[in-house]
Amino acid sequence: ETGVTQSPTHLIKTRGQQVTLRCSSQSGHNTVSWYQQALGQGPQFIFQYYREEENGRGNFPPRFSGLQFPNYSSELNVNALELDDSALYLCASRAGTGIGYTFGSGTRLTVV
């Protein structure tokens, strides 16, 4: 399987709810990162997983959590959604020795 696939593409949630976003990476891509991109901004690093362990985290509160699975899929979970969580969420993956990450097309989350 080639490329990075994210689901869903669009999502509307109510403030206070919880959401799970999903990502399917290329076979062999054992490093996966998640980014939040607000309108007019560059992607902001949320966290990274390598072989199912978190090995890096940006300035996001603990209500942002993740999982990586052995089949190269991963999840981003956000609890207690706030209006400011409305953004494009990007998943990116790479093979362990690579430099360039391959990005998915993102999930557009709207919190109302």
Next chain:
Amino acid sequence: DQQVKQNSPSLSVQEGRISILNCDYTNSMFDYFLWYKKYPAEGPTFLISISSIKDKNEDGRFTVFLNKSAKHLSLHIVPSQPGDSAVYFCAAGTASKLTFGTGTRLQVTL
């Protein structure tokens, strides 16, 4: 704390001419730098990278220059084509994360 900055939000260049996109950074610990291109409704697409120990990397029409003393990198596109019109992000990397700039919108006109 904006560690990676792209000070030009937009750039317009005529087809066939050179496009130069600039990026500044503040953290000396970055190991490598990358440029990504992004079209609307798509994820960023990797263009070209450069290790912190190099000062130039070339791939076809794209060349990235790194000036470590000035903490500055640039992307040159020669010749520019209408299909190059997109938002370009520079990113700086360590082992565990990428830090992105805010992007420059390039418009290549006929």
